[in-house]
Amino acid sequence: MKTYPYILIIEDHEVVSAAVEALVMEDFPEASFRKAGSFPKGKKLLTEGPPVDLIVLDVDIPGGESYKMVETLRSIQPNVNVLVFTGQDENPHAIRFLKAGANGFLSKNAPFEQCAVAVKMILNGKKYVSDTVQEIITSSFFDKSPSSDESYDSALSPRETEVMELLLQGKWTKDIALELNLNPTTVSTHKAKIFQKMDVTNVIDLYKKYYSL
Structure with missing residues (x-):
C-alpha cells in the first residue's frame, strides 16, 4: 500500500x-x-x-x-x-x-x-x-452584493448566520468563539451545519456559493 x-x-x-x-x-x-x-x-x-x-x-x-x-x-x-x-x-x-x-x-x-x-x-x-x-477574499466580501438567491439566509439560524459572516471574513474557529463568547466546539458544530446546509466543504466554496465572484 x-x-x-x-x-x-x-x-x-x-x-x-x-x-x-x-x-x-x-x-x-x-x-x-x-x-x-x-x-x-x-x-x-x-x-x-x-x-x-x-x-x-x-x-x-x-x-x-x-x-x-x-x-x-x-x-x-x-x-x-x-x-x-x-x-x-x-x-x-x-x-x-x-x-x-x-x-x-x-x-x-x-x-x-x-x-x-x-x-x-x-x-x-x-x-x-x-x-x-x-x-x-475579505475585501471582496465587503465590496460585493450578496447573491439574489436569498434562500440560503432562511435556511440558517440567526447564530449560524453570525458564524457564517465571520467565517467569510477569514476568521478562525477560536477567533469566532472569542468574539461570540462561545465554546470552540459549539462554533465547530455551527460550522458543520452551515457547510451541510450550504452544500459545501470549505470556506472558499462557501464564499463562492454565497457571493458572485
Missing part, C-alpha cells in the same frame, strides 16, 4: 522545480516526483503514468491554457489536487484559479518555505490560502 505521495511538477524553470522538490522532501522524504517543462508534457505524464496526489502548476507554463488548466487536468484525473504556484499577481488571479477548482494558490513572491506549507496542507485534505489571498 502506497504511503508516500506522487507529485507532478509542471514548471519550465528547472531551478524552481528542483527547489520545490527539495522543500517537499523535507516533509515527505519518500515522495515520488515527475516533472514537465510544458503543459502538454504535463498532460501526457498525467495520462500515461499512475495517478498523482498533487500537481504543482506554474501559470506561465509553455502551452498553458490559463484558468482552463485546472479543468483540463481534472478531465484526465478527476480528483487530483492542484496547487497553483506562480509569479503572477494574487489579485485578481488567485480567486479566479480558486473558482476554477484549484486547491491552493501561492505566489512565487511569498517566502519560498510557504510552498512546503501549502503542499503539506493540501496533501492533508485542506485548502491553502495565503494571508494576502485571505485579505482579497
Whole structure:
C-alpha cells in the first residue's frame, strides 16, 4: 500500500522545480516526483503514468491554457489536487484559479518555505490560502452584493448566520468563539451545519456559493 505521495511538477524553470522538490522532501522524504517543462508534457505524464496526489502548476507554463488548466487536468484525473504556484499577481488571479477548482494558490513572491506549507496542507485534505489571498477574499466580501438567491439566509439560524459572516471574513474557529463568547466546539458544530446546509466543504466554496465572484 502506497504511503508516500506522487507529485507532478509542471514548471519550465528547472531551478524552481528542483527547489520545490527539495522543500517537499523535507516533509515527505519518500515522495515520488515527475516533472514537465510544458503543459502538454504535463498532460501526457498525467495520462500515461499512475495517478498523482498533487500537481504543482506554474501559470506561465509553455502551452498553458490559463484558468482552463485546472479543468483540463481534472478531465484526465478527476480528483487530483492542484496547487497553483506562480509569479503572477494574487489579485485578481488567485480567486479566479480558486473558482476554477484549484486547491491552493501561492505566489512565487511569498517566502519560498510557504510552498512546503501549502503542499503539506493540501496533501492533508485542506485548502491553502495565503494571508494576502485571505485579505482579497475579505475585501471582496465587503465590496460585493450578496447573491439574489436569498434562500440560503432562511435556511440558517440567526447564530449560524453570525458564524457564517465571520467565517467569510477569514476568521478562525477560536477567533469566532472569542468574539461570540462561545465554546470552540459549539462554533465547530455551527460550522458543520452551515457547510451541510450550504452544500459545501470549505470556506472558499462557501464564499463562492454565497457571493458572485
